[in-house]
Amino acid sequence: MSPRKVRLVTGMLRGLKVDVARTQLAFLPKAAALPVLKVLNSAAANAVNNFKLDEASLTIKAATADQGPALKRWRARAMGRAAPIKKRTSHITIVLTDGKDKQLTTKSQKTEEKPAEVKVEEKKSAAKPAKKVAVKKVASKEDSKLETPRHGSGQASN
Numbered sequence: 001m002s003p004r005k006v007r008l009v010t011g012m013l014r015g016l017k018v019d020v021a022r023t024q025l026a027f028l029p030k031a032a033a034l035p036v037l038k039v040l041n042s043a044a045a046n047a048v049n050n051f052k053l054d055e056a057s058l059t060i061k062a063a064t065a066d067q068g069p070a071l072k073r074w075r076a077r078a079m080g081r082a083a084p085i086k087k088r089t090s091h092i093t094i095v096l097t098d099g100k101d102k103q104l105t106t107k108s109q110k111t112e113e114k115p116a117e118v119k120v121e122e123k124k125s126a127a128k129p130a131k132k133v134a135v136k137k138v139a140s141k142e143d144s145k146l147e148t149p150r151h152g153s154g155q156a157s158n
Contacts, residue, residue, distance in 0.1 A: 001031065001032055001035065001088070001089070001090055002088040002090065003065040003066060003067045003068075003088065003090040003091075005030070005031070005032050006032040006035070006036065006065035006090045006092060007064075007065045008030065008032065009025070009028065009030055009032045009033055009036050009065075010036060010063035010064060010065050010092065010094075011063075012024070013025075013036070013040075013060050013063045013094075014060055014061075014062065014063055015059065015060065015061075016059070016060050017058070017059055017060075018040065018044050018055065018058045018059070018060065018096070019056070021040060021060055022037065022040065022041075025037040025040065035090075035092060036063075036092060036094075039092045039093075039094050040060075040094055043094045043095075043096050044058060044096065047096050047098075053096075053098045054098065057098050057099055058096045058097070058098060058099075059096065059097055059098070059099050060094060060095070060096060061095045061096060061097040062093070062094070062095040063092075063093070063094045063095070064092075064093045065090045065091070065092050065093075066090065066091045066093070067088065067089075067090065067091070068088070068089035068090050068091045069089055070086045070087065070088050070089065071086070071087040071089070072084065072085075072086060072087075073085045073086075073087060
């Protein structure tokens, strides 16, 4: 599935609690909702099992859909010709946080305390004040058949 279609879904998830996001994805009439729901469930399971976080307190900090590799295919056309088709894929990333980040802002100076991000691929056993989980998955779906509209004989009629 193309990243442009997936970005419509991931854009509405930022800042939501995980259970609210699951409910919205379950009733969203977009084809991209199912792959994003799978990635969200995987990220929540990783946060609970790997980092011992409470699932009720998890919030979606970031949700992005980046372009993956495009599969290049050919479609038969008239008079022995061929037309290219690009079947696009997406890298879906969801970052979860438990909401315990401390960001202090004063008028004279700005101080931020940010714990190091923890990704799924890294193995860190040290306890951090707030942990973040990032999960990357590749979602692909064959695009629907490309059809040209039929307007009769091809001549303009008034």
